[in-house]
Amino acid sequence: xxxxxxxxxxxxxxxxxxxxxxxxxxxxxxxxxxxxxxxxxxxxxxxxxxxxxxxxxxxxxxxxxxxxxxxxxxxxxxxxxxxxxxxxxxxxxxxxxxxxxxxxxxxxxxxxxxxxxxxxxxxxxxxxxxxxxxxxxxxxxxxxxxxxxxxxxxxxxxxxxxxxxxxxxxxxxxxxxxxxxxxxxxxxxxxxxxxxxxxxxxxxxxxxxxxxxxxxxxxxxxxxxxxxxxxxxxxxxxxxxxxxxxxxxxxxxxxxxxxxxxxxxxxxxxxxxxxxxxxxxxxxxxxxxxxxxxxxxxxxxxxxx
Numbered sequence: 613x614x615x616x617x618x619x620x621x622x623x624x625x626x627x628x629x630x631x632x633x634x635x636x637x638x639x640x641x642x643x644x645x646x647x648x649x650x651x652x653x654x655x656x657x658x659x660x661x662x663x664x665x666x667x668x669x670x671x672x673x674x675x676x677x678x679x680x681x682x683x684x685x686x687x688x689x690x691x692x693x694x695x696x697x698x699x700x701x702x703x704x705x706x707x708x709x710x711x712x713x714x715x716x717x718x719x720x721x722x723x724x725x726x727x728x729x730x731x732x733x734x735x736x737x738x739x740x741x742x743x744x745x746x747x748x749x750x751x752x753x754x755x756x757x758x759x760x761x762x763x764x765x766x767x768x769x770x771x772x773x774x775x776x777x778x779x780x781x782x783x784x785x786x787x788x789x790x791x792x793x794x795x796x797x798x799x800x801x802x803x804x805x806x807x808x809x810x811x812x813x814x815x816x817x818x819x820x821x822x823x824x825x826x827x828x829x830x831x832x833x834x835x836x837x838x839x840x841x842x843x844x845x846x847x848x849x850x851x852x853x854x855x856x857x858x859x860x861x862x863x864x865x866x867x868x869x870x871x872x873x874x875x876x877x878x879x880x881x882x883x884x885x886x887x888x889x890x891x892x893x894x895x896x897x898x899x900x901x902x903x904x905x906x907x908x909x910x911x912x913x914x915x916x917x
Contacts (some may be wrong), residue, residue: 613658613764613796618667627653629819631667635764638790640797642807645816646912650694650801650823655768655817658798659689669916671764685713688757692769694749695756698742701735702752705741706759706883713760727755731785747778754785758795765789765801771806781832783809804900813900827900834898834906837875841868841882842892849889856885859889864911871898871906 613635620628628650634639639883640744645652658664660680669676674683698706703724710720728734731751743748746760751771757765765786771779783806789795798811807813815823815830821828841851846863853861853868857878862869875895885891896902904912 613669613671613798615658615667616670618654618669619887620657620662620665621653623685625650626819628657631819631821633814633821633824634895635796635798637796638794639812640790640810641812641814642810643798643800643816643821644802644804644807644904644912645801645813646901649816651816652768654816655800656764659687659766659873660684670780670860681773682766685765688760688762688765690753690757690765690767691771692772694753696741696749697754699740701738702728702744702755705752706737706755709756710823711761715760723759723761727758730758730789745778746773749777750774750778750782753785753787754819758789763796765795765797765799767797769791769801770799771801771803776805779803779806804912806871807900813905815888815907817904817910822907823903828867830900830903831898832870834902836871836873836898837878838896838898838902839870839872839875839878840864840894841870842866843868844891845889849886852886852889853882857881862905864905869905871902888910 615631615633618631624865631654645651657664660683664677669780671686675878707723708870710723715723720751724891725734727915728737731754733751733755743847771782786797790797797880801807811826813827814821835865841849843866845870846866850861850868852885853859853870859872860868870878879893879895883893901912
């Protein structure tokens with residue numbers, strides 16, 4: 613799939629701004645960003661829920677503007693909010709979804725059995741969806757999305773509401789799918805552990821794709837360790853740290869954040885210099901959240917307008 617210069621407005625507000633991206637066969641790409649960063653708008657455009665007005669989207673040679681119906685048959689979609697009928701069984705949910713794609717008879721039965729085995733739900737196919745845990749219900753959603761054998765999965769916040777163990781299981785299934793069947797995956801997320809398991813991660817901020825690379829490469833670009841100093845007067849301490857150590861320091865809420873090589877040495881030095889002004893100090897290697905802060909100056913969980 614290839615996106616070129618994709619933009620979208622809601623009235624005068626720019627929700628998506630000139631996004632260019634390619635997803636290769638068998639690749640898992642995650643889009644990381646807070647609410648309001650443009651992830652869901654991008655998902656709605658790619659899943660054909662809203663029309664493309666600016667830019668291009670191509671999948672298997674089809675153009676999304678002119679051939680949306682052809683592209684829909686190549687997409688498997690898992691929405692952020694559940695789309696299951698809780699009063700039906702697992703198998704009934706899958707079967708009715710297959711009817712929407714023109715699947716019937718023996719082919720539908722074989723496909724249903726295959727996808728339920730793939731997501732580990734074959735023995736629970738006769739159970740009502742409402743009796744399943746959140747993690748198992750998410751597997752049913754994935755089975756629905758795989759039923760018509762798509763080449764690209766679009767997953768909008770796929771692990772919303774799942775506990776950490778269920779999230780790990782879900783990502784493991786995606787890894788299996790791409791390795792066994794060559795399925796490509798584009799997912800949106802605001803969860804760091806989910807993004808870490810992607811082949812590449814795109815950082816979304818205020819409608820723009822501001823970075824795209826492997827998780828390791830993104831973290832390496834931060835350029836050092838991350839030291840966070842908690843204090844009662846962060847602006848004053850920021851100025852004193854910058855003057856004393858000739859480094860760049862950023863204020864985030866009630867703390868001063870410094871990206872610096874040999875962070876463990878810097879921790880010792882800053883405590884010796886300003887012990888009376890420091891409440892606590894933490895030292896860590898960069899995470900994807902640190903990448904977001906490095907690129908935007910904001911925390912990942914900050915509200916974005």
